[in-house]
Amino acid sequence: MSRVGKYPVPVPAGVQVALQGRTVVAKGKLGELKLDLTDAVDVKVEGSEVAVAPRGSDRRARTMWGTTRSLIQGMVTGVSTGFSKTMEITGTGYRAAMQGNDLVLNLGYSHEVRYPVPKGIKITCEKPTTVKVEGADKRQVGQVAAEIRAYRGPEPYKGKGVRYDNEVILRKEGKKK
Known part of the structure; x- marks a missing residue:
């Protein structure tokens, strides 16, 4: 189980995170960033949090779970504070x-x-x-x-x-x- 991936990404005020197909889009005061998702993970945007979950229990899904969560956290931080x-x-x-x-x-x-x-x-x-x-x-x-x-x-x-x-x-x- 991923220790990083299991925590949802908090979205601060002034930042919008949207899911467009298999692409996560984060918009904030410093611009807009996009991340194309792999087939190994699912992402859900719920209120002011973004949750990432693996699609299976294989090694690749568990690996990409924490990686995707960290990439989304970097996008949210980047568009809000830089x-x-x-x-x-x-x-x-x-x-x-x-x-x-x-x-x-x-x-x-x-x-x-x-x-x-x-x-x-x-x-x-x-x-x-x-x-x-x-x-x-x-x-x-x-x-x-x-x-x-x-x-x-x-x-x-x-x-x-x-x-x-x-x-x-x-x-x-x-x-x-």
Whole structure:
């Protein structure tokens, strides 16, 4: 029995969740998200709660039960409050700035790196060394943050590069004389 799936997803005020065929649609102040359901689960929208139940007792149905519930919870949270990831840039001359709809990164290369901001994502640079990625879709926010971090990941000797604000970099000792 799924410990995650058996609890219904509470729907806060200002968010509408509807079932259109085999698609769950969540609408809120931050936008609209859709989730196509698998054949292994059933979803019921009852008042201010969304309940997920497996269609059978096989392994796939039990697996998708908790997964679907978590995805619906992420949709409801995304359209009501949204998700964000903050990154810090460390290194001499390393900085970030927004120019139009592009994020411009100076990361020690001979050229600047331009990252076009995808639809549904908002990127802000409060300081030249911080980048904040915000959006309603949890997967998209994480993917955009990972793509930005991949341009220059943190290195273990001086810690230079782009890292998440809560990420701990294990530092190595340099060579000795």
